[in-house]
Amino acid sequence: MTTPFILRRVRPHSLFCAAMLAMAIGSLLASTMATHETYWERLFINIILMAWGLYTSVPAATMLVLGVVKQRHRDMVAQLVFMVTYYGMGLGLAMAGTVESNTMSGKLTIRNRLRGYKAVFWTSFGLATFGLAVCLALALVERGRRSVVQERNQRRDSH
Amino acid sequence: MMNNIGSRFQIENVNTLSASIAGYDVAVGTFILVAGRLGEIFGPKRIFIIGLGWSAAWSVIVGASFYSTQSLYITSRVAQGLGAALILPTGLDLLRALRPAGTQEAIIFALYAAMSPVGLIGGAIGASIFDELTWWPWTYWSFSITLFVLGVTGYFLIPSAARVGGMPPGRRAIILELDIPGIMTGIMSLGLFGYAWGQAHVVGWQQPYLWTILLISIVLAAAFVMIEAYYAQKPLIPSSALSLEVFWTLVALGCGWACFGIWSFYTWQFVERLRSTSPLLVSSPNSREDRHADRTTIRLLHISLLLSLLVVLLS
Numbered sequence: 227m228t229t230p231f232i233l234r235r236v237r238p239h240s241l242f243c244a245a246m247l248a249m250a251i252g253s254l255l256a257s258t259m260a261t262h263e264t265y266w267e268r269l270f271i272n273i274i275l276m277a278w279g280l281y282t283s284v285p286a287a288t289m290l291v292l293g294v295v296k297q298r299h300r301d302m303v304a305q306l307v308f309m310v311t312y313y314g315m316g317l318g319l320a321m322a323g324t325v326e327s328n329t330m331s332g333k334l335t336i337r338n339r340l341r342g343y344k345a346v347f348w349t350s351f352g353l354a355t356f357g358l359a360v361c362l363a364l365a366l367v368e369r370g371r372r373s374v375v376q377e378r379n380q381r382r383d384s385h
Numbered sequence: 386m387m388n389n390i391g392s393r394f395q396i397e398n399v400n401t402l403s404a405s406i407a408g409y410d411v412a413v414g415t416f417i418l419v420a421g422r423l424g425e426i427f428g429p430k431r432i433f434i435i436g437l438g439w440s441a442a443w444s445v446i447v448g449a450s451f452y453s454t455q456s457l458y459i460t461s462r463v464a465q466g467l468g469a470a471l472i473l474p475t476g477l478d479l480l481r482a483l484r485p486a487g488t489q490e491a492i493i494f495a496l497y498a499a500m501s502p503v504g505l506i507g508g509a510i511g512a513s514i515f516d517e518l519t520w521w522p523w524t525y526w527s528f529s530i531t532l533f534v535l536g537v538t539g540y541f542l543i544p545s546a547a548r549v550g551g552m553p554p555g556r557r558a559i560i561l562e563l564d565i566p567g568i569m570t571g572i573m574s575l576g577l578f579g580y581a582w583g584q585a586h587v588v589g590w591q592q593p594y595l596w597t598i599l600l601i602s603i604v605l606a607a608a609f610v611m612i613e614a615y616y617a618q619k620p621l622i623p624s625s626a627l628s629l630e631v632f633w634t635l636v637a638l639g640c641g642w643a644c645f646g647i648w649s650f651y652t653w654q655f656v657e658r659l660r661s662t663s664p665l666l667v668s669s670p671n672s673r674e675d676r677h678a679d680r681t682t683i684r685l686l687h688i689s690l691l692l693s694l695l696v697v698l699l700s
Contacts, residue, residue, distance in 0.1 A: 299626035313414025318643025321408040323586025357640030
């Protein structure tokens with residue numbers, strides 16, 4: 227909810243990176259989650275991180291792509307963002323299913339179950355890390371472009 | 386709640402039910418672009434109301450699948466997703482058409498984008514409340530009633546002047562305008578790809594037909610790209626809009642949401658399984674105190690979810 231207001235001060239690239247980082251840390255926490263006592267603290271932080279990352283990533287990404295495309299493509303790109311979120315969510319879950327059933331092979335014992343969950347959480351951590359890497363690359367490209375523009379402006383000013 | 390549904394259908398491993406969620410999301414993702422195009426041509430209001438009605442009808446069936454098997458449950462969930470796909474893009478169109486003068490378009494976009502997680506978490510909380518108080522089909526039936534009420538109010542309240550363009554004359558013009566070849570290849574490719582992965586969870590990758598489906602979906606995806614690039618007059622995804630930067634942003638976002646999709650299902654499973662996995666509880670699983678502790682844990686989880694929601698809303 228606060229994202230539109232944060233976005234006035236922070237560039238969408240940085241915000242997008244932050245959101246992905248939150249998701250990566252969130253799933254890392256989930257994969258190290260233990261079944262006993264200490265677990266509450268971790269789960270709580272985990273939920274906050276995930277919820278915030280989720281809340282922020284869509285508006286940030288929407289702003290990011292809207293800043294790049296032409297006016298007449300805006301509607302289509304906004305729809306594309308939604309398409310990707312839903313399809314990604316569904317496909318991620320379906321792929322996690324494959325990971326789970328391959329790692330927990332055999333009976334549904336507690337240990338097997340736990341192994342399946344762990345594998346699934348590590349998969350999601352991998353996905354988030356990949357997303358984060360892409361995000362950082364995008365931010366670097368953007369920064370490079372901005373510095374080029376600035377340089378050009380300075381040169382024009384000095385003339 | 387998933388565990389209750391699982392026990393109703395006598396599924397040994399509840400996690401196969403993640404196919405119902407995955408199927409729903411894949412259906413939404415697959416049909417969004419098409420729905421946007423339909424809204425452009427037939428008017429967003431009409432498609433919006435149809436989407437609400439469609440969702441309402443299928444929600445009734447999802448609830449009624451209590452008396453049937455899990456395949457009806459999963460299938461009707463997927464069909465429900467189609468309705469959501471119709472609502473999403475047309476809703477944005479309507480919102481922008483109704484935007485009060487002076488509001489920035491970017492604000493509308495951002496607010497709209499923020500609504501989706503709000504709905505997601507609100508829905509999760511609502512579902513668990515219904516599950517606690519009544520039995521799970523009511524979750525879907527109450528959803529259906531809400532949608533129905535929304536549809537009726539929407540029909541009377543939303544001004545229908547919000548139509549973008551006129552109807553193109555003739556059937557052929559409509560086909561070209563809709564980009565039917567692109568739609569067919571695109572939908573089938575995305576749908577089959579998702580289906581193969583979802584089904585693999587249930588039957589395993591050793592089934593050769595899954596590989597065939599996967600292969601077909603990839604061929605169709607190639608066909609889709611060719612059609613969009615060379616054939617379509619009004620392509621669904623114009624190549625000029627899909628720059629490298631846009632593409633990679635979408636990839637990153639997709640990864641993030643895949644991660645969230647996994648998290649949202651498996652963390653809950655992890656916690657609900659606590660009753661059987663926790664070393665504290667495993668010693669005497671049937672004693673009354675343990676069951677009490679168990680319920681407290683789950684209630685605490687709900688409270689913490691609500692709290693985190695509040696934190697996010699207020700921060």
